[in-house]
Amino acid sequence: MMASALAHSAARGAFFTLSAQAARIVLQLLSVVILSRLLSPHDYGLLAIALVVVGLGEIFRDFGLTSASIQAPELSTGERDNLFWVNAAIGVVLTAITFVLAWPVAAISQLGDLQGIVQWLSLIFLLNGVATQHRANLMRDLKLRALAIVDVTSSAIALAAAVAAALLGAGFWALVVQQLTTGTAILVGVLIAGRWFPRWYSRAVPIRAFLTFGSHLVGANLLAYVGRQIDTVTIAIRFGTQPLGLYNRGFQLIMTPLGQVRSPLQSVALPVLSRVQADQRRFDTYVIAAQLALGYTIGIPLAIVAGLADPIVGIMLGARWAETAPLISMFAIAGLLTTVSFVGYWIYLARGLGAELLRYTIVTTVIKIVCIVVGSFFGLFGVAVAFAVHPAIAWPISLAWLSRVTPIPHRKLYQGAGRIIATTLASGLASLGIAHLTASAPDGVQLLLGLGGGVVIAAAFLVLPVYRRDASSLLAFVRLMVKRQPQ
Structure with a gap:
């Protein structure tokens, strides 16, 4: 039974996940059709370079703790609370680091626009750091209908915001608006759907096992990320x-x-x-x-x-x-x-x-x-x-x-x-x-x-x-x- x-x-x-992803694919295709006609290949090239930096930070922001918390046979309330604070703290640190790194990234690439793009996109780490364990908790409890609604709604709102910005002549900033709107909408959505508010971090609750598993996963994801971005970097350079x-x-x-x-x-x-x-x-x-x-x-x-x-x-x-x-x-x-x-x-x-x-x-x-x-x-x-x-x-x-x-x-x-x-x-x-x-x-x-x-x-x-x-x-x-x- x-x-x-x-x-x-x-x-x-x-069923709920695939239904949501079908809707998101439709939204993604609409984004391609509409924004590709409003923006240039150069605009997308700038965003692609900026997302190399952001994507690298995202690996460390999660620190493998989403998979660690879902995979664990048992997860206590205290462990979940502590994992939330670890992810949130990492998000804050990565936001600050990425903001500062925007200057050398722009200097090395000789693309001045990248400085502002990377600095604004650094806020994604903060948004996602706070949302990580709320999202993982919904996944662990198989509350996938609520998660599907959050994903579709956030994509729709972000697309509307990006199109509006592009029509107003924002250029590549429309793509930045799309990224930040997605992160904000997802955070609000999982907070509402999860109805969970973490307590303060407690040293009495150990999470070493989660961090060990997460560190191995971070290493694997970091290497996989290098592999995923090697084509982008190679093309940008050559x-x-x-x-x-x-x-x-x-x-x-x-x-x-x-x-x-x-x-x-x-x-x-x-x-x-x-x-x-x-x-x-x-x-x-x-x-x-x-x-x-x-x-x-x-x-x-x-x-x-x-x-x-x-x-x-x-x-x-x-x-x-x-x-x-x-x-x-x-x-x-x-x-x-x-x-x-x-x-x-x-x-x-x-x-x-x-x-x-x-x-x-x-x-x-x-x-x-x-x-x-x-x-x-x-x-x-x-x-x-x-x-x-x-x-x-x-x-x-x-x-x-x-x-x-x-x-x-x-x-x-x-x-x-x-x-x-x-x-x-x-x-x-x-x-x-x-x-x-x-x-x-x-x-x-x-x-x-x-x-x-x-x-x-x-x-x-x-x-x-x-x-x-x-x-x-x-x-x-x-x-x-x-x-x-x-x-």
Whole structure:
């Protein structure tokens, strides 16, 4: 009965999370369509450089304590209070440090506008530091409906604020307004939804175990962050803000919506996997199901996007962004490959394997840096190709690494991934072929025909029994998602 209730909670949580992320993706696409026409590639290039600094600080601001508090089998009121004050204090310190660092960042980059951008964005650390444990508490208690409402509302308010600022001629400051409005709205939202007010820090309540786990996760996330930003830094140094703006728009068009689906699902997967980690059979079942759900539902759309990059850019961004199309294809392929392997990251967190995750991340970060640097010798597109090659190398390493440190159903994960890749490859090639055959048609016609062709080819795989079994498993999960909890 408990297993059934947990499965139902996980499914309903996934339903609310996916619904919220669908709404956020729509808002993100609206942001791309509207702001790309009001702002220039240079504006986005400036923000991309500033967010390198902010993103680095965000790793230290969280200090891995969100995952540490969710993963813990038990969390007392005193521990939660102390974790809040640690995150809040780190946020204050990072705000001050980043504010001061804005001067050397602007001087080194020789972009004077960066000083003000970075200084204003430093306030994000303060906002997020106060919100961290309130958000983690909602995730731990699987109050994902409230969290979904907060995320969607904050995105909508931030988009409205950014568009208003852009229309008033604010330029790149419109993007700063969007970031700060998001942080403020999320803080207010989680405070209202959580209805929890921390008590003062107590030295009588130890949190060393949380800090130890968090420190390992910080190390892993820091290395992963270096890997994520190496392309931005390389392009900024070698090619300048204009090409960086093109690259950043393509990246944001694909990877931001993808992150808005995958990462929030961690708020469902992590507490659920943590609760069943002692039951190996159930744990394996959930992991396999998660990979299939992510792979098919996200992978097939990504493959179709890779094939239809040209009409998508024409519709979404406009003619002056045409050079972004081949980059988008590479980002979609990279997104597909990272999605197939994403459950591995969840296993590390659910099992509390912070030290092992750090060691694995060291290896894969070095691989990514090498790929990006080599790719940069072949121009902007070479960097995008390298971005897609890296996960193809890292994924088998991830499964091999995990199988050495913890029991995982590695054979079934390989088999499931193989089926996902076969389906998505065929679907993507069908969309690409249709796009080429209808190249003289309007972008909208190409998009509709290519989308239909890709979906039909993906559906054709259902003639095979193994794919029908996968579909049945996914449909059973969908039924749990829409079914109300029995009273």
